[in-house]
Amino acid sequence: MWWAARAACCATKPALFHRPSFTPARRAAILRAMSADSLPAFPLRPARVHEVCGAGARGFAAIAAAPMTRVLWLREAWLRETLNPVGLSAFLDPARLLVAQAADQSDLLAVAEEALRDGAVPLVVLEISAALDLREGRRLQLAAKAGGATGLCLIPEGMGSNAAETRWQAMPIHDARGCDDSTLMRWDLIKNKSGTLGAWHVRWSTEARRLDLVSPAGE
Amino acid sequence: MFDGLQRRVVSIWFPRLASDRVLRLRPIAGPFVLTLREANAERLHCLNQAAERQGLHRGMSFADARAFCPDLQSRPADLQAEARFLHVLRRWATRYCPWVGLEGDDGLVLDITGSAHLFGGESQMLANMRQGLGRAGVAARLGLGDTRGAAWALARHGEGCAAPGAPQAALADLPVAALRLDPDLVTGLQRLGLRRIADLDATPRAPLARRFGPAPLLRLDQALGRQPEEITPLAEPPHYGVRMTLPEPIGLCDDVMAGVSRLLDQLCAKLAHHETGARSLCLTLRRVDQEARTVELRLAQPLRDAARILPLFERGVAAVEAGYGIDQLRLEAVQVERLPARQITHMEGRDDSQLDDLITRIGTRIGLENVQRFLPADSHIPERGFLISPAAYSRPEGNWSAPRPRPLVLFPPEPIAGHGPRPPARFRWRRMALSVARLCGPERIAPEWWLSDDNWRRGLRDYWQVQTHQGRRLWMFYTPQAPGWFVQGEFA
Numbered sequence: 001m002w003w004a005a006r007a008a009c010c011a012t013k014p015a016l017f018h019r020p021s022f023t024p025a026r027r028a029a030i031l032r033a034m035s036a037d038s039l040p041a042f043p044l045r046p047a048r049v050h051e052v053c054g055a056g057a058r059g060f061a062a063i064a065a066a067p068m069t070r071v072l073w074l075r076e077a078w079l080r081e082t083l084n085p086v087g088l089s090a091f092l093d094p095a096r097l098l099v100a101q102a103a104d105q106s107d108l109l110a111v112a113e114e115a116l117r118d119g120a121v122p123l124v125v126l127e128i129s130a131a132l133d134l135r136e137g138r139r140l141q142l143a144a145k146a147g148g149a150t151g152l153c154l155i156p157e158g159m160g161s162n163a164a165e166t167r168w169q170a171m172p173i174h175d176a177r178g179c180d181d182s183t184l185m186r187w188d189l190i191k192n193k194s195g196t197l198g199a200w201h202v203r204w205s206t207e208a209r210r211l212d213l214v215s216p217a218g219e
Numbered sequence: 220m221f222d223g224l225q226r227r228v229v230s231i232w233f234p235r236l237a238s239d240r241v242l243r244l245r246p247i248a249g250p251f252v253l254t255l256r257e258a259n260a261e262r263l264h265c266l267n268q269a270a271e272r273q274g275l276h277r278g279m280s281f282a283d284a285r286a287f288c289p290d291l292q293s294r295p296a297d298l299q300a301e302a303r304f305l306h307v308l309r310r311w312a313t314r315y316c317p318w319v320g321l322e323g324d325d326g327l328v329l330d331i332t333g334s335a336h337l338f339g340g341e342s343q344m345l346a347n348m349r350q351g352l353g354r355a356g357v358a359a360r361l362g363l364g365d366t367r368g369a370a371w372a373l374a375r376h377g378e379g380c381a382a383p384g385a386p387q388a389a390l391a392d393l394p395v396a397a398l399r400l401d402p403d404l405v406t407g408l409q410r411l412g413l414r415r416i417a418d419l420d421a422t423p424r425a426p427l428a429r430r431f432g433p434a435p436l437l438r439l440d441q442a443l444g445r446q447p448e449e450i451t452p453l454a455e456p457p458h459y460g461v462r463m464t465l466p467e468p469i470g471l472c473d474d475v476m477a478g479v480s481r482l483l484d485q486l487c488a489k490l491a492h493h494e495t496g497a498r499s500l501c502l503t504l505r506r507v508d509q510e511a512r513t514v515e516l517r518l519a520q521p522l523r524d525a526a527r528i529l530p531l532f533e534r535g536v537a538a539v540e541a542g543y544g545i546d547q548l549r550l551e552a553v554q555v556e557r558l559p560a561r562q563i564t565h566m567e568g569r570d571d572s573q574l575d576d577l578i579t580r581i582g583t584r585i586g587l588e589n590v591q592r593f594l595p596a597d598s599h600i601p602e603r604g605f606l607i608s609p610a611a612y613s614r615p616e617g618n619w620s621a622p623r624p625r626p627l628v629l630f631p632p633e634p635i636a637g638h639g640p641r642p643p644a645r646f647r648w649r650r651m652a653l654s655v656a657r658l659c660g661p662e663r664i665a666p667e668w669w670l671s672d673d674n675w676r677r678g679l680r681d682y683w684q685v686q687t688h689q690g691r692r693l694w695m696f697y698t699p700q701a702p703g704w705f706v707q708g709e710f711a
Contacts, residue, residue: 055691058628059711070574077589080630084708085593085605087625094593095615099607100581101589111581118580120573172690172711174656181624183692183711204711 137163368442468544496521496558626708
């Protein structure tokens with residue numbers, strides 16, 4: 001009866017993807033199920049605070065934000081580098097993004113805690129400039145757990161907090177094969193509280209709006 | 220109708236309202252005018268007495284006035300501020316009677332029927348008005364009559380006071396222009412030899428109506444009291460303030476919040492009655508030692524739901540030092556916006572109330588204008604391709620598209636060493652030695668000449684996407700008109 005099973009499979013699959021009540025949360029769940037074996041800790045575990053460092057940290061945050069319904073991006077007002085929403089539109093619709101400019105890091109952490117605890121925004125991205133101590137990191141973690149929102153700290157190199165659920169290092173690398181669409185990145189999972197570590201080469205596909213795993217180039 | 224009381228109307232005319240308003244704030248000696256730009260020419264809008272003595276008049280071109288009077292001082296007119304000032308005067312005039320309306324844009328009309336005796340009679344009342352306005356530095360001319368038309372005529376043409384019940388006697392010698400007629404009509408009547416109101420009254424009515432239409436006779440009848448004319452008082456703007464005085468002082472946070480909750484219920488009922496929502500609230504807590512503490516709350520959207528506003532006050536109230544105790548609470552909606560009742564349907568989009576409350580709470584900490592969102596803008600200049608606007612005062616909109624690849628991060632241009640129109644093969648940027656692996660470009664972007672932008676002083680820019688061997692993908696540009704290389708963004 002293999003043909004019957006196959007027909008049933010063909011009949012249900014398109015219906016699943018084209019149903020009008022197909023919510024972003026459901027899509028995220030499906031994508032997570034599809035990539036579960038390839039990238040174990042990504043998409044990031046919800047209701048936890050994660051960290052990412054390295055030159056590709058903002059790209060990592062943009063990719064993490066892509067399936068989210070709303071994103072709050074917290075930064076300190078004195079930073080010279082600003083997000084470019086036109087460039088960001090390759091990842092997510094900038095209409096879903098809110099940016100909050102805090103005067104210093106203590107304000108930024110207070111706002112982040114408030115937003116995580118509230119849970120109205122499923123992803124809160126924090127650009128922090130100084131290392132968090134254990135108390136601050138733990139408070140963010142508890143707030144995320146209470147509100148069910150995900151936190152993502154963009155940290156300077158080597159300034160991780162012990163309270164983080166996972167810590168990633170995202171580095172852009174040169175791709176000899178050539179593609180001007182997006183940057184090839186190497187994502188190192190350098191800390192994981194519930195799972196193993198690993199390293200992957202990934203690339204964001206702008207047309208398909210999904211993350212592609214790339215096999216590393218041969219030496 | 221008035222139980223035997225004769226109706227009495229006062230008309231106040233402010234002949235120099237605009238210039239008096241400005242000179243009250245900053246007195247200037249010598250001729251002074253306010254100018255208004257009309258039909259591409261500066262014209263005199265309002266003059267002070269010294270300027271009038273020099274022979275200047277309203278509507279004259281400002282250049283001519285300067286030629287006549289070289290030491291003329293001027294200021295641009297502000298029509299909105301004038302209208303506000305007239306409303307202030309109207310509010311002041313309600314001390315004489317409750318029935319005060321506006322007369323054009325430089326006058327007031329008061330129905331003082333039955334209130335003159337409170338000031339000791341009509342002449343004392345007029346003297347009181349004159350004294351008050353004179354002290355305030357506003358020139359005014361008053362007219363008192365039985366009808367609105369008679370009072371208007373007496374205020375503007377021969378200041379005076381008509382005796383009760385005899386409007387004809389007071390108005391007979393005034394010119395026909397005192398009947399609130401169009402200038403053309405006045406000229407027409409004068410050509411027929413009808414110069415005074417008495418002449419007009421003595422003329423047969425039918426030919427006059429056939430020739431000039433109903434306007435002159437209507438105005439005449441209104442002035443002489445044969446036809447009624449109403450005075451429309453302006454409605455007092457609603458006051459969104461409530462307060463509570465306590466017999467014993469309180470100091471606990473919960474007690475204060477309970478008081479605020481009661482005040483909010485009253486305030487929100489008032490807001491709902493007027494179909495408005497509060498945008499900004501101010502809670503004043505008066506302490507026993509006569510000090511007062513204020514808690515301000517700015518909301519991310521107009522609200523009149525007490526249950527939603529109350530928790531937003533918690534943070535501010537907790538920070539108040541109660542001292543010996545608080546014995547008066549006052550809550551005022553400082554800024555309100557229209558919030559009509561809405562039909563609730565299943566067709567409506569997502570409910571954003573939770574997000575708006577979060578924005579409000581974040582805004583109390585870092586300032587409501589620091590919570591921002593991006594809106595698309597129509598410009599090919601990278602820095603101006605988007606607008607940043609406060610999230611509380613804008614809605615997400617627009618569709619974003621990037622026809623050409625744009626970097627994720629932008630920063631002010633950082634110069635690097637390089638020569639020639641092709642990107643340098645090796646360069647140093649932010650103390651990193653980078654070498655170019657692949658190039659894509661150039662994409663030429665010209666400055667917007669209709670806007671002066673200091674950042675685009677160097678003229679045209681040729682943008683290149685540069686992929687380095689070290690991995691980073693940079694957005695660099697070359698300025699051919701003033702040679703130099705800069706890095707402006709980084710792709711992701």
